[in-house]
Amino acid sequence: MFEIDERRLDRWERRAEWPLTGLAAVFLAAYAWQVLDDRSTPGLHGALEVALWLVWLVFAVDYAVRLTLAVDKRRFFTAHLFDLFAVLLPAVRQLRVLRLLTVLKVLNRRFAGRVRQRVGVYVAAVTVMVGACASLAVLDAERHHPDATITTFGDAAWWTLTTITTVGYGDRYPVTWEGRLVAALLMVGGIALLGVITGTIASWLVERLSGVEGSVAEAERATLAELRLVKAELAALRAELEHRPGV
Amino acid sequence: MFEIDERRLDRWERRAEWPLTGLAAVFLAAYAWQVLDDRSTPGLHGALEVALWLVWLVFAVDYAVRLTLAVDKRRFFTAHLFDLFAVLLPAVRQLRVLRLLTVLKVLNRRFAGRVRQRVGVYVAAVTVMVGACASLAVLDAERHHPDATITTFGDAAWWTLTTITTVGYGDRYPVTWEGRLVAALLMVGGIALLGVITGTIASWLVERLSGVEGSVAEAERATLAELRLVKAELAALRAELEHRPGV
Amino acid sequence: MFEIDERRLDRWERRAEWPLTGLAAVFLAAYAWQVLDDRSTPGLHGALEVALWLVWLVFAVDYAVRLTLAVDKRRFFTAHLFDLFAVLLPAVRQLRVLRLLTVLKVLNRRFAGRVRQRVGVYVAAVTVMVGACASLAVLDAERHHPDATITTFGDAAWWTLTTITTVGYGDRYPVTWEGRLVAALLMVGGIALLGVITGTIASWLVERLSGVEGSVAEAERATLAELRLVKAELAALRAELEHRPGV
Amino acid sequence: MFEIDERRLDRWERRAEWPLTGLAAVFLAAYAWQVLDDRSTPGLHGALEVALWLVWLVFAVDYAVRLTLAVDKRRFFTAHLFDLFAVLLPAVRQLRVLRLLTVLKVLNRRFAGRVRQRVGVYVAAVTVMVGACASLAVLDAERHHPDATITTFGDAAWWTLTTITTVGYGDRYPVTWEGRLVAALLMVGGIALLGVITGTIASWLVERLSGVEGSVAEAERATLAELRLVKAELAALRAELEHRPGV
Numbered sequence: 004m005f006e007i008d009e010r011r012l013d014r015w016e017r018r019a020e021w022p023l024t025g026l027a028a029v030f031l032a033a034y035a036w037q038v039l040d041d042r043s044t045p046g047l048h049g050a051l052e053v054a055l056w057l058v059w060l061v062f063a064v065d066y067a068v069r070l071t072l073a074v075d076k077r078r079f080f081t082a083h084l085f086d087l088f089a090v091l092l093p094a095v096r097q098l099r100v101l102r103l104l105t106v107l108k109v110l111n112r113r114f115a116g117r118v119r120q121r122v123g124v125y126v127a128a129v130t131v132m133v134g135a136c137a138s139l140a141v142l143d144a145e146r147h148h149p150d151a152t153i154t155t156f157g158d159a160a161w162w163t164l165t166t167i168t169t170v171g172y173g174d175r176y177p178v179t180w181e182g183r184l185v186a187a188l189l190m191v192g193g194i195a196l197l198g199v200i201t202g203t204i205a206s207w208l209v210e211r212l213s214g215v216e217g218s219v220a221e222a223e224r225a226t227l228a229e230l231r232l233v234k235a236e237l238a239a240l241r242a243e244l245e246h247r248p249g250v
Numbered sequence: 251m252f253e254i255d256e257r258r259l260d261r262w263e264r265r266a267e268w269p270l271t272g273l274a275a276v277f278l279a280a281y282a283w284q285v286l287d288d289r290s291t292p293g294l295h296g297a298l299e300v301a302l303w304l305v306w307l308v309f310a311v312d313y314a315v316r317l318t319l320a321v322d323k324r325r326f327f328t329a330h331l332f333d334l335f336a337v338l339l340p341a342v343r344q345l346r347v348l349r350l351l352t353v354l355k356v357l358n359r360r361f362a363g364r365v366r367q368r369v370g371v372y373v374a375a376v377t378v379m380v381g382a383c384a385s386l387a388v389l390d391a392e393r394h395h396p397d398a399t400i401t402t403f404g405d406a407a408w409w410t411l412t413t414i415t416t417v418g419y420g421d422r423y424p425v426t427w428e429g430r431l432v433a434a435l436l437m438v439g440g441i442a443l444l445g446v447i448t449g450t451i452a453s454w455l456v457e458r459l460s461g462v463e464g465s466v467a468e469a470e471r472a473t474l475a476e477l478r479l480v481k482a483e484l485a486a487l488r489a490e491l492e493h494r495p496g497v
Numbered sequence: 498m499f500e501i502d503e504r505r506l507d508r509w510e511r512r513a514e515w516p517l518t519g520l521a522a523v524f525l526a527a528y529a530w531q532v533l534d535d536r537s538t539p540g541l542h543g544a545l546e547v548a549l550w551l552v553w554l555v556f557a558v559d560y561a562v563r564l565t566l567a568v569d570k571r572r573f574f575t576a577h578l579f580d581l582f583a584v585l586l587p588a589v590r591q592l593r594v595l596r597l598l599t600v601l602k603v604l605n606r607r608f609a610g611r612v613r614q615r616v617g618v619y620v621a622a623v624t625v626m627v628g629a630c631a632s633l634a635v636l637d638a639e640r641h642h643p644d645a646t647i648t649t650f651g652d653a654a655w656w657t658l659t660t661i662t663t664v665g666y667g668d669r670y671p672v673t674w675e676g677r678l679v680a681a682l683l684m685v686g687g688i689a690l691l692g693v694i695t696g697t698i699a700s701w702l703v704e705r706l707s708g709v710e711g712s713v714a715e716a717e718r719a720t721l722a723e724l725r726l727v728k729a730e731l732a733a734l735r736a737e738l739e740h741r742p743g744v
Numbered sequence: 745m746f747e748i749d750e751r752r753l754d755r756w757e758r759r760a761e762w763p764l765t766g767l768a769a770v771f772l773a774a775y776a777w778q779v780l781d782d783r784s785t786p787g788l789h790g791a792l793e794v795a796l797w798l799v800w801l802v803f804a805v806d807y808a809v810r811l812t813l814a815v816d817k818r819r820f821f822t823a824h825l826f827d828l829f830a831v832l833l834p835a836v837r838q839l840r841v842l843r844l845l846t847v848l849k850v851l852n853r854r855f856a857g858r859v860r861q862r863v864g865v866y867v868a869a870v871t872v873m874v875g876a877c878a879s880l881a882v883l884d885a886e887r888h889h890p891d892a893t894i895t896t897f898g899d900a901a902w903w904t905l906t907t908i909t910t911v912g913y914g915d916r917y918p919v920t921w922e923g924r925l926v927a928a929l930l931m932v933g934g935i936a937l938l939g940v941i942t943g944t945i946a947s948w949l950v951e952r953l954s955g956v957e958g959s960v961a962e963a964e965r966a967t968l969a970e971l972r973l974v975k976a977e978l979a980a981l982r983a984e985l986e987h988r989p990g991v
Contacts, residue, residue, distance in 0.1 A: 664912035
């Protein structure tokens, strides 16, 4: 009984994976369109809004179905707390930028399978994706504020770049609390991501320049392998001594 | 004689721990109330001020009692220099923000027992606590200065975020010397704390993405364990050779 | 047939190396002259422009020749994608600052042979070269914009310094999209480079002050060498036991 | 002949050490007085100027004497290039802030002997000393410029703090090229120093919180020691086998 049910949850998640990825891409496109094409007719704007809410609804239904299918509901609940917040919080109009987090998560899962083998490429791609979403979100939040300094996508992208690198000239900065929320998420997440990139470039530079072929971790693994050979050798020696008739 | 006295100091510290933690929480709450509710009646403001001074007095008495109970007074004095400054400096009206350091220290000790097992969660919680205290302190220092750019708690929290991440847009910055003292403490302490967080996120990302299961430290420990097995094997081999009648 | 052709590519690259290095130096000098001496007569300005375009043409011809000489054209194409962009993109007038990337690459290859042995000196020299090129490029892009804050080489150099160290005061910052493109390249590349420098200085300081003679990597290598001696010892022991007549 | 001469250089350096340290302290005090007490009478100002030049002269004479005493003059010249610059450059009025570098170097050598055992304390002390000198130098350079934003020692210290931590609000920044030269030196040197401090705090935090007693380096040393015991054990075993009469 137990086994069958968890298998049903697994099957649902496997089947829903592709449609949800597609919907995440649709959501991102519709959101980008709505934010970038600010002067669209009310009809088009309304249609995009409906599309965004429909995608949200599908994600909400997906969460409900998974919770229903799970046998150990308490464990599912605590393990997928982030999913719950991602469904509940965007229901508040002001926090709809948080829906982008779910979209990023779904797209990331799809994308990870392909390029995970090359960490550098993968992290760079994720950073570009995070940066693009942060630019859209901050533009959406700031655009219509009277004191805003971020009013075009170019401004937003430039602001994202100066923030993620911690340069922070201060020629552009968010003034609304929604924009500052986006900034807070970008700072904590983006600085870590860019830290990985510059750290990778830096250690690659040092290794290549100093002619060091392997890292400490590799040397450590070589030591361990060597040690296991020594142990096997010793065991063989002992076995030989024990079974020799002449001794 | 020696033993008995140091035991008395220990017993005092163990007994005073819980009341002092409670008082630290009271101090933080009263300080936050006084700073955030700026338009309170003079009566309420005065009552909060009295409460703050009473807590200070209890901490001062605690220091005096501990110094009296200690047998090796010179050693206690040098080992608890920070406690002395935390008692003496806030007596100057301008430096009362420094009392927050003592409060943070006491609350931190209580809090550490619970979540120390998970470094990431613990550091994040401490960072939030430090950030909240710095925001309160800088707001308290800046608010009434004519050139101040930090006049609400939202501004103060935003300033703390841009400072702790070293982004520093420059749309908000302290202009009083008290505010700059808070900034100096936040910069040195907060940057280290956030460095731990982004460093943890970055190394977690790299490890997870590159499929490395263990760290260098773990591999090192495995090597050491393996090596001890080899040594034991060798010792057994030697013992066997020595006690064999046939050899 | 195969072998002969790849040999022809190699021979071309070896022969073209010195002339291309010379041309890269000429390009850099002409570009610097054109940017710094803004009030030159139209005749001189035109002559420099022609010189820049001629150098570009030689680089384009070099790429075409190499592609023709290569046998496995697909592999050459994917392995030298950067070279293709460096040839195609500067054909657009707005992107001519990108030509500096090729120049940097060629000069770097020449320069690397000499001082590669001392990582610190090498990285410092590359950083200065990158900084000088970024200053020239941003000055070229910004100078004639009405809102520009970077209008002299001194301003540009100062902006480069505050950007590369992520200090970012915000007294100088690019406002054109070309200038921001230069800033983006400088941030990603320059921060990694300066990270290597400050990291090297920092670890040198720590090592020198704490009196630690060797690093973890050296200790690891010593362990591995020791372990190989142990293995050889064991093998000798086993061989001895096997060939002894008395056993 | 050779030996005697190099011994004379050594003897001179040992004898000159204390007087030069004293002179460096005098220079720092006179420089600080001159910069901080801007409204002093012309007579006092002139007296301080003479004192500064006299100290400079003593350092120049010291360099000349050491060059004369050295036998291998070429090697002395290249090994002490920094000393030469520190003597020649401040002769230009505009570059006298560079004399502070010599002072820092001499004071540092004295100071190092005492607290080198505790890296953290030492680096913190050096950072404070560098910060104080940079504040004095930038104040000296900026103070009388019409567009200056750094006009008091408080401003200068605050600017130093925001620069060294790379926060860079941009409320204060140097506008003269001398001030920017000080900023460049502070950025490269100071960021590395503060990197050591925050890095030390961060790794101390992580180690203390995660309950890890030793570092990787210590584990590595333990492994090596263990391995040497294993090797000794093996050698003993082999020796025993060879010299046994019964085998």
